[in-house]
Amino acid sequence: MPWTRTYRNRDEFERAFPQNAGVRGLAYRDAILEATVELMEEDSRVFVMGQGVDDAGGVFGTTKGLHERFGKGRCIDTALAENGITGIAAGAALCGMRPILAHMRVDFIPLSLDQIINHAAKWSYMFGGRASVPLTIRAIIGRGWGSAAQHSQSLQSILANIPGLKVVMPATPYDAKGLLRAAVKDNNPVIIIEHRWLYDHTGHVPEGPYTVPIGKAVVRRAGKDVTIAALSYMVYEALLAAEELKGRGIECEVIDLRTIKPMDTGLITESVKKTGRLVSVDTGWRECGIGAEVVASAVEGAFGSLKAAPVRISLPEAPTPASPALEALYYPGKKEIVYAIEKMVRAV
Amino acid sequence: MEDLLQKIPEETLKNIYSTMLRIRMFEEKIVELYPEQEMRCPVHLCIGQEAVPAGVCANLHAMDYVFSNHRGHGHCIAKGSGFKPLMAELYGKSTGCSGGKGGSMHLIDTENGVMGTSAIVGGGIPMGVGAALASSMRGEERVTVIFFGDGAYDEGVFHESFNFASLKKLPVVFVCENNFYATNSPQSARQPVCRISESARAFNAPGVCVDGNDAAAVYRASREAVERARKGGGPTLIEAATYRWKGHVGPEEDFEKGFRDREELIHWKGRCPINAFAERLAASDIISRRDMEGLARGIEKELDEAVAYAKKSPYPAEHDLLSDVYADNG
Numbered sequence: 001m002p003w004t005r006t007y008r009n010r011d012e013f014e015r016a017f018p019q020n021a022g023v024r025g026l027a028y029r030d031a032i033l034e035a036t037v038e039l040m041e042e043d044s045r046v047f048v049m050g051q052g053v054d055d056a057g058g059v060f061g062t063t064k065g066l067h068e069r070f071g072k073g074r075c076i077d078t079a080l081a082e083n084g085i086t087g088i089a090a091g092a093a094l095c096g097m098r099p100i101l102a103h104m105r106v107d108f109i110p111l112s113l114d115q116i117i118n119h120a121a122k123w124s125y126m127f128g129g130r131a132s133v134p135l136t137i138r139a140i141i142g143r144g145w146g147s148a149a150q151h152s153q154s155l156q157s158i159l160a161n162i163p164g165l166k167v168v169m170p171a172t173p174y175d176a177k178g179l180l181r182a183a184v185k186d187n188n189p190v191i192i193i194e195h196r197w198l199y200d201h202t203g204h205v206p207e208g209p210y211t212v213p214i215g216k217a218v219v220r221r222a223g224k225d226v227t228i229a230a231l232s233y234m235v236y237e238a239l240l241a242a243e244e245l246k247g248r249g250i251e252c253e254v255i256d257l258r259t260i261k262p263m264d265t266g267l268i269t270e271s272v273k274k275t276g277r278l279v280s281v282d283t284g285w286r287e288c289g290i291g292a293e294v295v296a297s298a299v300e301g302a303f304g305s306l307k308a309a310p311v312r313i314s315l316p317e318a319p320t321p322a323s324p325a326l327e328a329l330y331y332p333g334k335k336e337i338v339y340a341i342e343k344m345v346r347a348v
Numbered sequence: 349m350e351d352l353l354q355k356i357p358e359e360t361l362k363n364i365y366s367t368m369l370r371i372r373m374f375e376e377k378i379v380e381l382y383p384e385q386e387m388r389c390p391v392h393l394c395i396g397q398e399a400v401p402a403g404v405c406a407n408l409h410a411m412d413y414v415f416s417n418h419r420g421h422g423h424c425i426a427k428g429s430g431f432k433p434l435m436a437e438l439y440g441k442s443t444g445c446s447g448g449k450g451g452s453m454h455l456i457d458t459e460n461g462v463m464g465t466s467a468i469v470g471g472g473i474p475m476g477v478g479a480a481l482a483s484s485m486r487g488e489e490r491v492t493v494i495f496f497g498d499g500a501y502d503e504g505v506f507h508e509s510f511n512f513a514s515l516k517k518l519p520v521v522f523v524c525e526n527n528f529y530a531t532n533s534p535q536s537a538r539q540p541v542c543r544i545s546e547s548a549r550a551f552n553a554p555g556v557c558v559d560g561n562d563a564a565a566v567y568r569a570s571r572e573a574v575e576r577a578r579k580g581g582g583p584t585l586i587e588a589a590t591y592r593w594k595g596h597v598g599p600e601e602d603f604e605k606g607f608r609d610r611e612e613l614i615h616w617k618g619r620c621p622i623n624a625f626a627e628r629l630a631a632s633d634i635i636s637r638r639d640m641e642g643l644a645r646g647i648e649k650e651l652d653e654a655v656a657y658a659k660k661s662p663y664p665a666e667h668d669l670l671s672d673v674y675a676d677n678g
Contacts (some may be wrong), residue, residue, distance in 0.1 A: 084474045084508025091478020094463055118468045119475060124675045127456040127464055128447025132675030163673050187675035
């Protein structure tokens with residue numbers, strides 16, 4: 001299907017155009033903007049808020065022009081007060097609105113964890129289902145150009161630990177639109193973590209409304225030897241690794257987790273039962289990270305099928321360095337995935 | 349009749365008195381029954397502070413929103429919540445206002461506009477501002493009142509939220525019940541100024557400090573603030589100076605434990621908001637002493653019924669443990 005293929009930019013998409021005849025290509029950032037415009041057009045309860053949402057850049061283009069189209073009353077620039085603003089968005093959601101709160105960086109979420117963890121996530125349970133907080137929070141992972149320790153974190157595992165929250169990490173433009181729509185329509189707080197390096201990625205995005213279900217992973221490439229469970233930007237690194245390994249006689253099955261919480265453990269275990277081998281590839285840290293959860297799901301659900309110890313590929317246990325020399329060492333990618341899988345397969 | 353009372357309708361004065369008495373007697377019922385250890389949750393009582401919720405909420409309609417905190421029984425009662433769902437919640441029963449999942453610190457009554465009480469100090473403040481944003485976006489004539497204490501003024505989120513409310517001229521009233529203590533830490537150990545209301549000026553909004561033990565003064569100050577909010581004039585910060593008679597948590601006084609001075613408590617008990625108001629209403633022939641006694645008997649009966657209801661109500665079922673973690677998407 002066309003939306004299972006994504007290209008790193010519009011040029012690549014167009015070069016492959018014979019395969020894409022009749023489908024519309026849209027960049028990830030534009031898919032987010034289109035979803036937001038459609039949601040705001042069809043539902044007066046939907047509004048956008050966050051620092052800089054109405055400036056010329058428009059959160060890397062994802063909110064660009066919304067204030068002109070819908071007015072500043074529905075595209076609200078805010079003070080740098082992340083906890084207060086998150087609580088305000090949560091309160092508006094509690095009282096019947098459908099806010100989309102946008103953060104330029106995931107790193108600003110820790111400032112608002114009180115409102116996310118103690119309030120938005122708890123309101124349904126704490127009051128016996130008498131109220132709910134249909135709040136969508138978008139946050140972007142930065143990477144490269146010396147973004148360093150406070151502008152490039154992947155904090156999904158902190159959020160995924162909290163009952164009451166949902167966490168999604170779309171890897172394709174198609175999913176970016178479909179999961180944002182699903183998040184806004186969901187009656188619970190949903191956090192969407194986007195990766196800055198995906199913003200130029202181009203793929204098929206249908207016009208008009210559709211949703212991608214929250215809680216469902218997808219197989220991006222079928223294979224019989226090894227399961228790679230990846231998320232967000234690392235799905236591409238996994239696909240590149242799978243392509244290279246094919247040339248060496250190893251067939252990888254690449255799963256795009258799409259939703260981190262609730263995780264689609266069924267698809268992971270089903271795949272591991274077939275391949276017997278598992279590699280998780282995360283944008284975040286290793287200890288208590290998403291990879292740990294992926295591995296645990298396979299151990300619990302497909303223990304007898306495992307032919308080798310699962311491997312986690314993740315960030316080294318250090319904050320992000322600024323120097324390009326260290327940055328290059330810091331991020332794992334295709335090379336590390338290939339190495340880990342070759343080692344795993346040849347060892348058997 | 350004295351000047352201040354003359355400007356308030358008699359029916360309103362009676363309602364304020366009745367509300368204060370309802371709150372006091374509800375709290376005293378907890379004090380009486382808590383040693384049975386059947387209410388198995390921490391209780392933060394507001395005895396001594398009744399004039400604030402009673403005076404403020406007398407200005408509100410059922411549709412108006414209220415956000416409250418861990419010391420929230422009085423706010424719910426003043427906004428119209430019945431005793432039964434509140435009492436059942438304290439007993440952890442399925443008939444409680446939060447289905448037994450919240451306890452004393454997490455009360456809700458959406459029909460009366462109480463949208464939940466947060467036990468993270470200051471946590472309900474931005475949510476209240478968000479409620480006001482929602483009603484403002486919809487063009488409703490709805491006002492939100494946020495109750496919090498002097499401890500919440502310590503929190504950054506108060507300042508973040510008040511700033512936004514003033515900037516956007518939202519229909520919200522901030523009511524700071526200054527009882528001078530955050531748990532056991534006195535205001536003087538935490539803040540360089542004692543007039544919290546004066547901080548409103550920094551946000552280009554009006555602030556007013558009132559005697560929080562004078563229900564008529566609270567009523568008049570909050571009436572002005574509620575009217576301003578309803579007309580689109582933005583937020584007001586009301587500081588109501590008052591005092592809690594019991595310890596931070598639990599049914600006991602705390603001077604014997606050394607947390608506060610006994611002399612201080614005696615002083616504030618001498619300024620009981622209910623006794624003072626009763627004297628004024630009686631002196632002005634608004635309610636007779638006999639009617640007050642009749643009112644108290646009625647409340648006592650209602651409370652006994654609520655306790656019986658709570659005690660005989662079932663606990664939540666096993667399947668309730670994992671229900672409501674997420675709201676349905678049906």
